[in-house]
Amino acid sequence: MALPVASPVRAGIVVTGTEVLTGRVTDRNGPWLAEALRGLGVDVGRIVVVGDRPEDLASALRFQLADHDLVLTTGGLGPTADDLTTAVVAEVQGRALRLDPDLEARIAAIVAGLHAQRGWAPPGAAAAAGIRKQAMVPDDAAVLEPVGTAPGLVVPGPGAPVVVLPGPPSELRPMWTDAVAVPAVRAVLARAVELRQSEVRIWGPPEAELAAALRDHEDTHGPLADAGLEVTTCVRDGELEIVTRYAPDAAAAYAGLLDFLHTRFGAQVFSDDGRRLDDVVAELLLARAATIATAESCTAGLLAGRLADRPGSSAYLLGGFVTYANEAKTAEVGVPAELIERLGAVSREVAQGMAAGARARLGTTVGVGITGVAGPGGGTADKPVGLVHVAVDVEGRVHHRELRLGGTRELIRRRTVVAALHLVRQALQ
Structure with missing residues (x-):
């Protein structure tokens, strides 16, 4: 059960890669970014996964840009032909792609260092073509310095900016710190308000008992959504998990809900502070x-x-x-x-x-x-x-x-x- 709560700033995420779409690789970036954004007061409206077809990526971007203040993409920034995210984002945002010679030189130095470290032959013509591809930057975009070999980007609108991030989590996560410092992203985040998230875990009763308890709470205290609480419940390996998101002004309503759950379920509540x-x-x-x-x-x-x-x-x-x-x-x-x-x-x-x-x-x-x-x-x-x-x-x-x-x-x-x-x-x- 999910009950919506209003949030002034919303973000959409587009996860790219046929390997993710087909389940060969599990998406670790979408959930991580959703929690990082929640910590900044930004509500994630949708996470969309698309393969490596440019028309699907363009469609997903337009879909997300239509009703979000910020859009993030992950993946598709490598040197190979199926890495098309930068080109597609530039097209959707109406920006021409141009070679950044300084960025090309920085990527080339990284690639040369990797070749030397691994005992490979010096980079040749194929590597140079891939480096050039990765150094193509949309007009007016901010470059996020590579953590691996792929730079990230913040590409302005006309509407919402698009933050373009690499696929490997080890590259994406440190790059996120640079992304939130870009003025176009800071301007969006400045409108965000604190969005708290609290978790309660219960062991023992069936899910139907929890659903009945929440109905009883609403019968007495009114709809949770009207109190500013977004409540999501799920069963995870027999445990009941209740996740509540709310703005600071709904803290008293959440305290009442928590007290109700403790009264109703007693010692079956084994965690009310996020601990697993x-x-x-x-x-x-x-x-x-x-x-x-x-x-x-x-x-x-x-x-x-x-x-x-x-x-x-x-x-x-x-x-x-x-x-x-x-x-x-x-x-x-x-x-x-x-x-x-x-x-x-x-x-x-x-x-x-x-x-x-x-x-x-x-x-x-x-x-x-x-x-x-x-x-x-x-x-x-x-x-x-x-x-x-x-x-x-x-x-x-x-x-x-x-x-x-x-x-x-x-x-x-x-x-x-x-x-x-x-x-x-x-x-x-």
């Missing part, structure tokens, strides 16, 4: 000076990997065991073979044995055991695909959850990791 589950679990471990070890069967190390994704995880994560085979459960974490034979590997008792064994072998405060049937095969009538047992042992106190999950093998394994982290969180709390 990984941060909450890490901070609980650090606050107790606790350490953790894992023993995983169907998730095969995914939980340990997710714990390790967070910087500083060595302060609490001591290690993990991938005990996929029954023999590994016995040899690595000491689950009795007789127990596995009698109850089966996918059982509460084996998960508890894995958690206790991981904790004992590595001497940690917390041990986690996971065993289940991720599918698509291997299920039985008694133990179907999607049955998973998760156990958390905190200094001998054992917590257990039986999960009945649906979906693909990937989804079952991912949802299991989320459920395991929540069980760790609840056990530590």
